[in-house]
Amino acid sequence: MERNVVVRNNVTIKGKGTKPILFAPGFGCDQSVWSRVSKSFEEDYRVILFDYVGMGKSDIKAFDYEKYSTLNGYAQDVLDICEELALKDAIFVGHSVGSMIGMIASLRKPDYFSSLIMIGPSPCYLNHPPDYFGGFEKEELFGLMDMMDKNYIGWANSFASTITNDAEHPEVAEELEDRFCSTDPVVARNFAETCFFADNREDLPRVTLPTLILQCSEDVIAPTVVGEYMNQRLPVSTIRYMEARGHCPHMSHPDETVALIHEYLEKLESEKIGGLT
Amino acid sequence: MDEQLNQAPCGFLTLSTEGTIFSMNEMLLRLLGYQQDELDGQHINVILSPSAQMFFQLYFIPMVTHKGFVEEMYLSLVNHQSEEIPILLNASKKKDSQPSLIDCVFLPMQRRNDYEDQLLFANKVAKDALNKKQEAMEALEAKQAQLIKINKQNQNELQLAKKIQETSLTDAFGNDKIQIESYYKASKELSGDIYGFYQINDHQYGVILLDVMGHGISSALVTMSLQSSYQKVIPKGMSPASVMKELDSHLHYLFHHDEEAWHYCTAIYLLIDTEKQTMEYINSGHPPAIYQNKQGKQETLGATNPPLGTFEGITYHSKTIRYDKGSRLLLYTDGISELIGYSYLKELIMNSPGKSLTDLKEEMALKLKQKQKRYDQKDDQCFILVDLK
Numbered sequence: 001m002e003r004n005v006v007v008r009n010n011v012t013i014k015g016k017g018t019k020p021i022l023f024a025p026g027f028g029c030d031q032s033v034w035s036r037v038s039k040s041f042e043e044d045y046r047v048i049l050f051d052y053v054g055m056g057k058s059d060i061k062a063f064d065y066e067k068y069s070t071l072n073g074y075a076q077d078v079l080d081i082c083e084e085l086a087l088k089d090a091i092f093v094g095h096s097v098g099s100m101i102g103m104i105a106s107l108r109k110p111d112y113f114s115s116l117i118m119i120g121p122s123p124c125y126l127n128h129p130p131d132y133f134g135g136f137e138k139e140e141l142f143g144l145m146d147m148m149d150k151n152y153i154g155w156a157n158s159f160a161s162t163i164t165n166d167a168e169h170p171e172v173a174e175e176l177e178d179r180f181c182s183t184d185p186v187v188a189r190n191f192a193e194t195c196f197f198a199d200n201r202e203d204l205p206r207v208t209l210p211t212l213i214l215q216c217s218e219d220v221i222a223p224t225v226v227g228e229y230m231n232q233r234l235p236v237s238t239i240r241y242m243e244a245r246g247h248c249p250h251m252s253h254p255d256e257t258v259a260l261i262h263e264y265l266e267k268l269e270s271e272k273i274g275g276l277t
Numbered sequence: 278m279d280e281q282l283n284q285a286p287c288g289f290l291t292l293s294t295e296g297t298i299f300s301m302n303e304m305l306l307r308l309l310g311y312q313q314d315e316l317d318g319q320h321i322n323v324i325l326s327p328s329a330q331m332f333f334q335l336y337f338i339p340m341v342t343h344k345g346f347v348e349e350m351y352l353s354l355v356n357h358q359s360e361e362i363p364i365l366l367n368a369s370k371k372k373d374s375q376p377s378l379i380d381c382v383f384l385p386m387q388r389r390n391d392y393e394d395q396l397l398f399a400n401k402v403a404k405d406a407l408n409k410k411q412e413a414m415e416a417l418e419a420k421q422a423q424l425i426k427i428n429k430q431n432q433n434e435l436q437l438a439k440k441i442q443e444t445s446l447t448d449a450f451g452n453d454k455i456q457i458e459s460y461y462k463a464s465k466e467l468s469g470d471i472y473g474f475y476q477i478n479d480h481q482y483g484v485i486l487l488d489v490m491g492h493g494i495s496s497a498l499v500t501m502s503l504q505s506s507y508q509k510v511i512p513k514g515m516s517p518a519s520v521m522k523e524l525d526s527h528l529h530y531l532f533h534h535d536e537e538a539w540h541y542c543t544a545i546y547l548l549i550d551t552e553k554q555t556m557e558y559i560n561s562g563h564p565p566a567i568y569q570n571k572q573g574k575q576e577t578l579g580a581t582n583p584p585l586g587t588f589e590g591i592t593y594h595s596k597t598i599r600y601d602k603g604s605r606l607l608l609y610t611d612g613i614s615e616l617i618g619y620s621y622l623k624e625l626i627m628n629s630p631g632k633s634l635t636d637l638k639e640e641m642a643l644k645l646k647q648k649q650k651r652y653d654q655k656d657d658q659c660f661i662l663v664d665l666k
Contacts, residue, residue, distance in 0.1 A: 028335040032343060136327065143328030144335075149397060150351045150390075153336065180343055181336055220322060220330045245295040245320075247334035251342040252294055 005084040009050040009077055010057040013085070015042040020087045022048045024078065026096025026120070026247075027195045028188075029181040030056025033095065036254035037261075048090075050081055054187035056179050063187055071097070071198050075104035082112040089114035091265065095250055096120050096221065097195040104200065106209050115268060116211040117261055120222040120247050121230060124199040132201065135223050141196045145189055153182050204233035211237040212264040214249065214257065221247045238264065278302060288364070288383030291371075294342070296321045296333070299378055308385060310357035326353045326361050337368070341379055345370040354383070363390035435466035435494075442497055445504060447473050454551040455482055456664040458638045462645075463657050469496030470610050470659035471504050475511050480552035483511040484661060485520070487544040487585075488563065488610040492657055499540045503527060517546050517559040518593040521585065525561075525593075528586030541586040545578065545608055548595075549665070556606075557597040561585050564611050564619070569626050571603035605629060606663040612656030616648050617641075634664050 005011065012031065015021075021041050023034045031049040038047050051058040052074055067073035078101060082090065092102040092113050099118030106113045124134045125141065183191070211234050215227035224241070231239040240260050244253035278300060282289055288305030292298060298319050306313060309324055316323065322330045329352045340347050346369040353361040368381040443461070450457045457474050469489040476482055485507055489496045506527045510520050524544065532539040543563040547556050560566070562584030565577035582593055607626055614622060621644075629637050645658060 026335075029339045029343075033339055035343075136331075140327040140331075143326065144331045147328050147332045147351065147353070150393060151332075151336070152349070181340055218320060218322075219334075220327075221334050245297075246338055248338045248342070251339055 004059075004062075005077075005080045008053060008059045008062045009081060010059075011081055011085075012049045013046065014038070014049070015045050015047040017041075017043070017045040019045050020048055020085070020090040021045040022050075022078075022081070022087070022090050022092050022102075024092065024094040024098030024102055025051070025055070026094075026098050027191065028183075030058075030179060032056070032180055033248070033251055037093075037250045037257055040258045040262075045091075048081070048085065048087075050077075052191070053077065054191060055183055060184060060187065063184075065190060068190060069194055071101055071104055071194060071200070074101045074194075075108065078102060078105040079109055079112065082109065087112050091115050091117065093117040093261065094119065094121070096122070096247065097198070100198065100200050103203060103207055103211075107203060107206055110208050113209055115265070116207070116209050117214070117264065118211060118230075119214045119250055119257065120216055120219055120227075121213060122222040122226045123201045123204055123230060125196045125221070126199070132229070133223075133225055135220065135226065136196075144196070145192050148188060148192060149185065152185070153188075201233070204230060205235060207234050207236075209236070210268060212261070213237060213239040214242055214260055215239055216242050216244045216246060216249050218245045219247045240264070288381075288385075290321075290381040290383065292321055292368075292379045292381060294370075294377045294379065296338070298323075305383060308356070308362065308383070309354060315357075324354050324356075326355050329353050329355075337366075341368055341370055351386075363387060432466075438494070438497070439463060439466045442467060442501065445501065446471075447475070450474060450476070454480070454666055455549065456634050456666065457482075457484065458634045458662045459660070460638055460642055460645075461659045464492045464612070464655060467494055467497035468492065468657040468659070469500060470612070470657040471500035472608075472659055472661055473504065473507065473511070474661070477512060477514040477548075480550055481514060482549045482551070483514075483520070483546065484549065484608065484663060485511065485544065485546045486563070486608045486610065486659065486661055487524075487542050488612075488657070488659070489540055489542045491540065495538075496540065499528075499531070499542070502531065503542065511546075514548075517548050517557050517595040520546050521559045521561060521582070521593045525585045525591070529589050532586065539586070541584045543584045543611075547578075547606075547608075549663075551665070554600050554602070554665075555597050556600055557595045559593055559595045561593075562587075564609060564614050566609075567607045567623055567626050568598070568600070569605050569629075571601045573627065573630065575623060575627065600665050602666055604665045605634075606665065607660060608663075609660035610657065612658040613641075613645070613660050615656060616652065616658070617644055634662050638662055 023038055025031055025033050030051045034049055038049060041047050053062045053068065054060055088111065090113050092106065094102040099121035100123065102116055106116060122134060124132065125136045126134045127137060213227050213231055215224055227239055231237050242249050242253065242256055244256055246252055249257045283303045285302065285304060288308050289302040290298060290305055291300045298316050298321055301316060321333065325333055332352060337347055337350060348367055350366040352366055353363050355361055363386050364383040365386050366381055366383055368379050371378045371380055446461060449459065459472060461470065469492045472486040474482060474484045487500065487503055489499045503524055506524055507520060510523050528542060543561060545558065545560045545563040545566055547558040549556050558578055559582060560578055560580045561582045562580050565579040568576045568578060581596055582591065605626060607622060609622065625641065641660065
């Protein structure tokens with residue numbers, strides 16, 4: 001079972017340090033999205049990367065519609081990784097829905113984590129007028145899923161696994177070297193529905209860990225108003241507004257992203273020392 | 278931008294890595310209905326539908342950043358009139374440009390898109406149908422399992438009913454004047470045959486054999502009903518005509534005005550008097566009983582009346598024959614004669630003197646068993662052997 005967690009979520013461990021830092025991708029692509037950011041932590045930290053089941057080089061055979069129909073299923077996998085690696089006080093860095101998955105995991109087992117760093121997070125993508133503006137109407141989210149259906153990004157893979165009757169020929173899937181954003185379309189759609197229709201607003205006040213929100217400018221997926229909503233409701237949070245535009249600063253502006261994370265971690269460290277004296 | 282690219286039959290756009298529009302060709306402007314100055318320096322979101330804006334962040338940016346190119350990406354653009362235009366996009370990161378730029382080529386695909394929508398819709402319909410079929414199959418399997426269970430319960434019930442029917446039959450009987458043996462086998466679980474023999478007093482005995490039309494539950498219920506009826510009258514020593522009249526009336530009463538449930542029945546009843554050495558009998562449409570005297574002379578006790586339950590208000594007339602001591606008698610239902618043949622039965626009795634009644638019964642049972650292996654047993658089987666001593 002233990003060995004399976006590593007294979008199931010394609011867990012990779014890098015770095016020379018001992019303090020664990022866990023990077024959780026957002027919706028769509030695999031752990032390689034972190035390559036420009038995670039490198040700068042390898043000197044001082046134990047860097048842990050993984051893929052959600054169905055993404056990247058994870059074990060697609062572990063996909064379970066029921067389990068992964070809520071973010072809880074994905075959070076459980078994060079907890080499995082923490083348990084398997086015997087993590088304690090890990091820094092959890094999540095992008096987009098990855099932040100919510102980490103937050104849910106931290107609510108269930110706070111001891112595994114020391115702080116949460118959320119890049120472009122949103123507790124709810126749907127608008128709930130008049131009190132909440134998530135940015136999207138239901139039709140727009142369905143439109144996104146239809147667009148995914150028509151993009152065939154993971155189509156070749158799923159086709160290959162279909163014609164060879166997947167379970168008995170895992171080597172076929174392994175031959176496809178770079179899967180990056182390519183996911184089985186059915187799994188991708190399932191994950192998309194789970195992510196984009198999730199509503200975790202009520203969890204926000206229950207978070208116990210210090211949290212950093214990295215808010216991009218002009219982010220259509222996680223608009224500034226959503227980042228500020230989170231900052232207001234999270235008990236111990238800081239929001240930093242980034243120069244980076246869009247939704248993927250860890251890819252488009254890795255330096256700024258790294259700098260802000262370091263700055264925050266140093267601040268937490270100094271507060272801790274300050275608190276002791 | 279050179280003129281050829283400006284007029285090329287595709288939309289062309291250069292973006293910053295963050296998605297800001299750097300330049301575009303004439304064809305794209307025409308496709309979207311914008312003027313150049315309206316789009317210069319704007320974010321590409323201006324010409325993307327809300328879903329496409331999301332998709333652009335979720336896939337386009339990561340893929341271009343990570344791999345340096347995007348191929349065959351489907352997006353929907355929004356023109357100046359807010360109409361959506363489906364397009365196919367190829368993009369690649371420009372080498373050595375400073376700042377870093379992305380070249381994008383758009384091809385409108387309205388008709389292909391309509392067709393694809395239809396294909397996807399048809400695919401969804403097919404998948405839904407497949408799921409429904411799967412569900413229906415599962416429901417069917419569950420029903421089947423339920424049926425098997427019910428059938429098993431019914432089987433158990435039938436076995437119990439069979440036991441009850443068999444329990445109601447009279448046992449072999451014998452004294453210094455008379456000996457009676459019987460054989461009884463149902464075609465399925467329950468039989469349409471029934472018999473009984475009763476000692477009425479120290480010198481009179483009643484022997485009855487009935488065959489209700491059909492087999493199975495309904496016929497068996499009729500036999501049980503008839504049995505309760507003749508059990509009341511035979512031990513009283515009533516005449517064969519009265520006994521038959523009683524059973525005939527009972528059937529008419531049961532199926533009065535009910536054509537669907539109507540059952541008739543063949544029967545033979547003998548009132549044996551060991552003092553007078555007589556047999557008074559009535560045969561209502563039943564196969565002839567075979568009587569053989571001590572000298573080996575055979576006589577048949579053929580039909581004297583139509584079957585019971587057929588014509589209302591008939592008068593029953595009995596026949597009486599005297600018997601010698603040492604005579605033998607065989608009564609049987611058509612399930613026996615049809616299987617091993619009437620002439621064989623006669624022959625069997627003919628060759629039986631010297632054999633005990635139980636041996637004769639065993640011999641007949643064995644013969645029936647052998648024949649049965651070759652033919653499907655379709656009818657109930659029953660016979661009665663009587664020795665008059």
